[in-house]
Amino acid sequence: MEKREEPRYKIDAAVEVRYGTNTIDARAVEISAHGLKIECTSSLRPGIKVEVTLFLKKTERFFGKVQWVLTEFGKGGLNYKMGIYCEEGGLITDNGP
Numbered sequence: 001m002e003k004r005e006e007p008r009y010k011i012d013a014a015v016e017v018r019y020g021t022n023t024i025d026a027r028a029v030e031i032s033a034h035g036l037k038i039e040c041t042s043s044l045r046p047g048i049k050v051e052v053t054l055f056l057k058k059t060e061r062f063f064g065k066v067q068w069v070l071t072e073f074g075k076g077g078l079n080y081k082m083g084i085y086c087e088e089g090g091l092i093t094d095n096g097p
Helices: none
Strands: 010-020 022-032 035-040 048-054 059-074 077-085
Touching: 010 035, 035 059
Parallel strands: none
Antiparallel strands: 010 022, 010 048, 022 035, 035 077, 048 059, 059 077
């Protein structure tokens, strides 16, 4: 059984992930106080520092690091799931995202 330190919440929100001069458009599918799980058609390697803009009711921007990447074969080619860690935290409150 997987033990998590923080609760995760399912979401469906647009995300921009910037690294250097590049930008990846993605979908956030899970959120916790310290991170996001995103899905997209581009991949980054773990350890890369990124700037993330999350489009919820209020636009949120934070700096983080890619923690892990999973590659899947899907319709139209490869799809990627990535975990992005936000050291500062505060992505959600006690009331959720």
